[in-house]
Amino acid sequence: MQELCFAQSAAAQMEQLVTDLRRMYQERNDALQEVARAHHEALLRLSIAADFKDDDTGVHIVRIAYLAQALALALGERPAWAKLLRQAAPMHDIGKIGIPDSVLKKPGALTPDERLVMKGHPAIGAEILGRSRIPLFQLAAEVSMTHHERWDGSGYPAGLAGEAIPLSGRIVAVVDFFDALTMDRVYRKAFPDAVALEMLRAERGRAFDPRLVDAFLAKADAMIGLRERVNRQRPSFADLMD
Numbered sequence: 001m002q003e004l005c006f007a008q009s010a011a012a013q014m015e016q017l018v019t020d021l022r023r024m025y026q027e028r029n030d031a032l033q034e035v036a037r038a039h040h041e042a043l044l045r046l047s048i049a050a051d052f053k054d055d056d057t058g059v060h061i062v063r064i065a066y067l068a069q070a071l072a073l074a075l076g077e078r079p080a081w082a083k084l085l086r087q088a089a090p091m092h093d094i095g096k097i098g099i100p101d102s103v104l105k106k107p108g109a110l111t112p113d114e115r116l117v118m119k120g121h122p123a124i125g126a127e128i129l130g131r132s133r134i135p136l137f138q139l140a141a142e143v144s145m146t147h148h149e150r151w152d153g154s155g156y157p158a159g160l161a162g163e164a165i166p167l168s169g170r171i172v173a174v175v176d177f178f179d180a181l182t183m184d185r186v187y188r189k190a191f192p193d194a195v196a197l198e199m200l201r202a203e204r205g206r207a208f209d210p211r212l213v214d215a216f217l218a219k220a221d222a223m224i225g226l227r228e229r230v231n232r233q234r235p236s237f238a239d240l241m242d
């Protein structure tokens, strides 16, 4: 009888322990998620600050996010990965926070030394974003590091060529090029869409992966429509994070 009582109370204690552990585990997960979200938000705000140094509207990085996701989906990539790329892409130029305005905002051509300074932004960005085990920041660091590589191997910083350049970097390179051409810059007015599409086609197999250029051109109307939608609706900070 006594043994039975003991067994019952041991079972009850065990059950309580399991319940407590489950609750602690849940609380730990919630706390980790909160830390990751705060980390994401801080980095996104830094990216917006970097974008403001370069474009006075700060919307370029938002358009890049949605265009990169759309191009990934057009290529048949998994929706979950396309979404992760949408979240990572706005941070592609976070490294520009480390580039002096005298170089970043210089109207006209850069000197060789200034060009070297400018070419440091992918690595500065990867440094800011890196050293995280969270897949989003790993992908964002990869994008930062590789979005100025060129398909023909003449890009920077590593001079990677072809499929040695991660797909994430190849996608962001294409949408970044198109979007940058079709917006006003300190040193020139925006190019018309048709001209920008022609310039993209001219870089097929040179700066950019031919498969990606073909996919972008095939969906050009939808891409331009998406860009206009972003310009009109200005997705919120929360939209960018979710």
Ligand SMILES: [Fe+2]
Pocket: 092, 093, 121, 147, 148
């Ligand atoms: Fe860049």
Ligand SMILES: [Fe+2]
Pocket: 060, 064, 092, 093, 176, 180
């Ligand atoms: Fe950009």
